[in-house]
Amino acid sequence: MNVSRDIYWIVFVCILLIAGVVVIQWLQADGKASTIPKSLVTTWKEDPRTSRAFTWYTEDPTIQGIVQIAKGTDAADLNAEGVSVWSAVSTVIDTGKGKQQGVHKAEVTGLESGTEYIYRVGSGEAGGWSQPAIFKTEEDDIKSFTWINVTDSQGEVESDFDYWGKVLDQAFRIFPDSRFIVHNGDLTEEPEDEAGWDYFFNKAEKWVSRIPLLPVTGNHDEINEDADRFTSHFNLPNNGAKDSNPGTTYSIDYGNAHFVFLNTESNIKGQKKWLREDLKKNTKEWTIVAIHRPAYGGNSYEKIEDWVKVFDEFGVDLVLQGHNHEYSRSFPLKNGKIVNEGQGTVYVTTNTTGPKFNEKKSDQFYQAMHFQNNKGMFAGITIQGGMLTYQAYDVEGQKLDEFTLEH
DSSP, rough: HHHHHHHHHHHHHHHHHHHHHHHHHHHHHHHHHHTTEEEEEOSSSSSSTTTTTEEEESSSTTTOEEEEEEESGGGGGGGSSEEEEEOOOOEEEETTEEEEEEEEEEESSSTTOOOOOEEEEOOTTTBBBOOOOOEEOTTOOOOOEEEEOOOOOOBBBBHHHHHHHHHHHHHHHHSOOOOOOEEOOOSOOTOOOOOHHHHHHHHHHHHHSSSOEEOOOOOSSSSSOHHHHTTTTTTOOOOOTTTSSSSSSEEEETEEEEEEEOTTSOOOOHHHHHHHHHHOOOOOOEEEEESOSSSSHHHHHHHGGHHHHHHHHHTHHHHHHEESSEEEEOOOEEEEOOOTSSSSBBBEEEEOOSSSSOOOOOOTTTTTEEEOSSSOOEEEEETTTTOOOOOHHHHHHSSEEEEEEEO
């Protein structure tokens, strides 16, 4: 009896020891991996000529983040004595199931316009750095530039985001000199699922670590007026509408264009007041608005009718939309009617960059182009002085629509 009891305790202790070793090894491995930045994305908070903003996550919530940056393209300069170092604001976020991760946001200012810089982000410790990436600041008085428009990547599993990455790769093959990306919302299916965010950024890493990604808030990004998980991933201008979730409304200038980002999910009336004040101060030749639920896009979101009146009042040139998962482009519109070219606003929904497609809705009187091709799409939009050219392609590189606007 005593022998059996002794054997029992020996086996029990052995199991505990083995379990302890496994846990320690797991923690050590996890600790090593957790120092590596993930979900790195670059944006702007202020002037694109002189600043750049960054956001990244770490599995280890205790890490304090920094940015190292040097003029030029030589990674060796990041190890040079006196390299410029900027501290991130590092916070902790609960990502569910009792897990916490670190959120790191930094902004570098005082940069030179039209200049290339190389940077990396991390903890400052060996093995805790991102891969070096190169970006270029906006040139002074630039009048010609291109950006990419995408929407509704909205994936759930990794293969969904493989498709998002494939569409984005094709976009940069056709428009390799694009200066930034405007994403019209619904970046992931479920904002509380951090794995979705990991996939989203991982598949786009080679682009969004260098090219600013400017997001619109979609109905899968803000749910029940909660956008915390969405906004935690981006370091965006804080010049938006009062009483809107910070980071869900903002505006920024690039070249001779003014870009306004609105949130169709909450504070609709409050944004109307802010929108009017923002556009009153606008001095740029071109005005571009980005929203998620469409004003004119196969179906229309009635709650934003007052926004459309402001678009008409201030002569907004182009409204980029999402949500409908099909392609739609309007004739120039003003006061709800088709008008001559150059006298109204064009509204476009560029299908989706994810694998989810809706059935084609009924054609509307205002649609110049309307189809469902069941393929991921993107647009390259170029401003050259007083001309704007919009070109829409599918994931295979086939051009499906093109139009120009002139001032």
